Amino acid sequence: MKATEVVARLEQRFPNQPEYIQAVSQVLGTIEEEYNKHPEFDRANLIERLCIPDRIIQFRVNWVDDKGNVQTNMGYRIQHNNAIGPYKGGLRFHASVNVSILKFLAFEQTFKNSLTTLPMGGAKGGSDFSPRGKSNAEVMRFCQAFMRELWNYIGPDCDVPAGDIGVGGREVGYMFGQYKALTHQFVGILTGKGQEFGGSLIRPEATGYGNVYFLQDMLATKGIDLKGKKVLVSGAGNVAQYTMEKLLQLGATPMTCSDSDGYIYDPDGIDEKKLAYIMELKNIERGRIKEYVEEYPTAKYVAGAKPWGEKADIATPCATQNEIDGEAAKTLVANGVIAVSEGANMPSTPEAVKVFQDSKILYCPGKASNAGGVAVSGLEMTQNSERLKWSREEVDEKLHSIMNSIHAECVKYGTEADGYVNYVKGANVAGFLKVAKAMMAQGIV
Numbered sequence: 001m002k003a004t005e006v007v008a009r010l011e012q013r014f015p016n017q018p019e020y021i022q023a024v025s026q027v028l029g030t031i032e033e034e035y036n037k038h039p040e041f042d043r044a045n046l047i048e049r050l051c052i053p054d055r056i057i058q059f060r061v062n063w064v065d066d067k068g069n070v071q072t073n074m075g076y077r078i079q080h081n082n083a084i085g086p087y088k089g090g091l092r093f094h095a096s097v098n099v100s101i102l103k104f105l106a107f108e109q110t111f112k113n114s115l116t117t118l119p120m121g122g123a124k125g126g127s128d129f130s131p132r133g134k135s136n137a138e139v140m141r142f143c144q145a146f147m148r149e150l151w152n153y154i155g156p157d158c159d160v161p162a163g164d165i166g167v168g169g170r171e172v173g174y175m176f177g178q179y180k181a182l183t184h185q186f187v188g189i190l191t192g193k194g195q196e197f198g199g200s201l202i203r204p205e206a207t208g209y210g211n212v213y214f215l216q217d218m219l220a221t222k223g224i225d226l227k228g229k230k231v232l233v234s235g236a237g238n239v240a241q242y243t244m245e246k247l248l249q250l251g252a253t254p255m256t257c258s259d260s261d262g263y264i265y266d267p268d269g270i271d272e273k274k275l276a277y278i279m280e281l282k283n284i285e286r287g288r289i290k291e292y293v294e295e296y297p298t299a300k301y302v303a304g305a306k307p308w309g310e311k312a313d314i315a316t317p318c319a320t321q322n323e324i325d326g327e328a329a330k331t332l333v334a335n336g337v338i339a340v341s342e343g344a345n346m347p348s349t350p351e352a353v354k355v356f357q358d359s360k361i362l363y364c365p366g367k368a369s370n371a372g373g374v375a376v377s378g379l380e381m382t383q384n385s386e387r388l389k390w391s392r393e394e395v396d397e398k399l400h401s402i403m404n405s406i407h408a409e410c411v412k413y414g415t416e417a418d419g420y421v422n423y424v425k426g427a428n429v430a431g432f433l434k435v436a437k438a439m440m441a442q443g444i445v
């Protein structure tokens with residue numbers, strides 16, 4: 001297998017899907033050597049079967065807004081690969097959603113889920129509907145309409161969606177309610193559910209907490225303590241909030257956070273009280289991050305920019321894909337950043353990744369460092385099947401141990417001759433091998 005040739009063929013078959021091609025070429029470039037040690041993989045054309053999703057479900061969603069107008073949006077579910085378990089992955093509701101973005105996310109999810117050690121295949125879905133600026137009643141009607149189209153393609157042993165950008169506990173609740181109304185079944189068809197109806201403790205916190213556990217493990221390879229470090233965080237949603245919470249618990253200081261309009265920098269650091277304000281602002285009032293500086297005037301708000309030019313020790317992008325480009329990466333390195341841990345999916349462009357790796361700083365791709373969210377989703381599925389609920393401590397301990405094991409796999413497969421850990425290669429090879437072996441064992445299906 002020659003990675004560049006496979007990517008060129010995919011680009012020709014699937015034109016105008018830049019995010020999908022970006023994700024595939026990043027993975028293939030790093031697994032090529034391992035893949036070619038197994039001639040049986042090539043005989044089974046494993047690479048194309050791994051890169052092209054099993055199926056794409058696409059539908060129109062009709063819903064009625066508060067003014068009585070009928071609105072239409074597009075809905076999708078990409079079932080990428082179920083070699084090691086039922087399809088699993090989030091739903092994204094955002095105006096930018098398209099097939100390319102969901103294909104990249106579903107592809108990445110397959111490797112991520114493999115890394116978690118749990119039996120979950122990869123999927124992703126969503127809609128170009130954006131909850132921002134919509135009333136609760138509109139969000140409910142949209143979620144119900146979305147589930148009316150999706151319900152027949154999912155199930156607890158078939159495909160279990162969850163949240164992602166624009167889909168949190170509120171949206172999951174409305175979709176769960178509609179599934180139940182349509183099927184008369186109370187089953188674990190979604191994760192990230194409310195605590196009262198089958199949700200796992202720690203699922204809301206899991207992606208952010210896992211991101212920081214992974215960061216701690218990376219720093220430990222260099223004997224560095226997280227305590228006392230200043231951290232640039234982007235995003236102000238689920239992943240950013242709980243990344244900040246865990247950073248604070250472990251003695252580090254978040255200095256920034258952002259939304260799609262701009263970022264805030266707080267020279268005194270974002271402490272627990274300020275984080276509680278951000279959570280209230282974003283989760284309850286659904287306001288904009290610029291309001292932070294009205295409450296805390298010593299902070300500054302920078303409109304239309306990202307926080308990567310500010311000085312700190314560590315950066316953790318927790319908003320969206322391609323939010324750190326090559327220039328921003330150079331600035332981070334020049335400013336002395338020692339580690340970058342990705343809370344978001346593919347937030348660094350290929351140029352940025354090269355800058356991080358060439359300067360030999362600690363850098364980990366999201367499929368490893370943000371795997372804690374889907375890992376606890378897997379634990380939620382287990383609890384639903386057992387009809388049990390585990391304690392906070394039990395779930396957190398399992399999450400921590402899964403993140404440790406993902407880190408160990410990255411070190412095992414990613415350590416280079418000079419001792420530098422290439423976490424991109426480590427995560428891709430470890431994730432790939434398990435899926436590949438399962439696909440080989442199951443024949444050409």
Ligand SMILES: NC(=O)C1=CN([C@@H]2O[C@H](COP(=O)(O)OP(=O)(O)OC[C@H]3O[C@@H](n4cnc5c(N)ncnc54)[C@H](O)[C@@H]3O)[C@@H](O)[C@H]2O)C=CC1
Pocket residue numbers: 163164165166167168207235236237238239240258259260261318319320321343344345370371373374
């Ligand atoms: N929620 C989860 O459990 C997981 C989420 N992720 C990834 O983490 C990232 C954030 O997701 P969540 O926190 O769940 O979503 P969210 O909807 O709770 O928050 C997203 C945040 O990113 C900001 N954002 C969105 N689009 C942006 C853009 N184009 N430019 C700048 N900022 C933008 C939003 O303003 C918001 O602050 C995404 O890349 C997602 O795929 C990864 C693993 C699990």
Ligand SMILES: O=C(O)CCC(=O)C(=O)O
Pocket residue numbers: 088089090091109112160161162163164191345370371373374375377
């Ligand atoms: O919890 C899940 O099933 C999915 C989380 C997710 O969307 C992700 O890991 O990117």
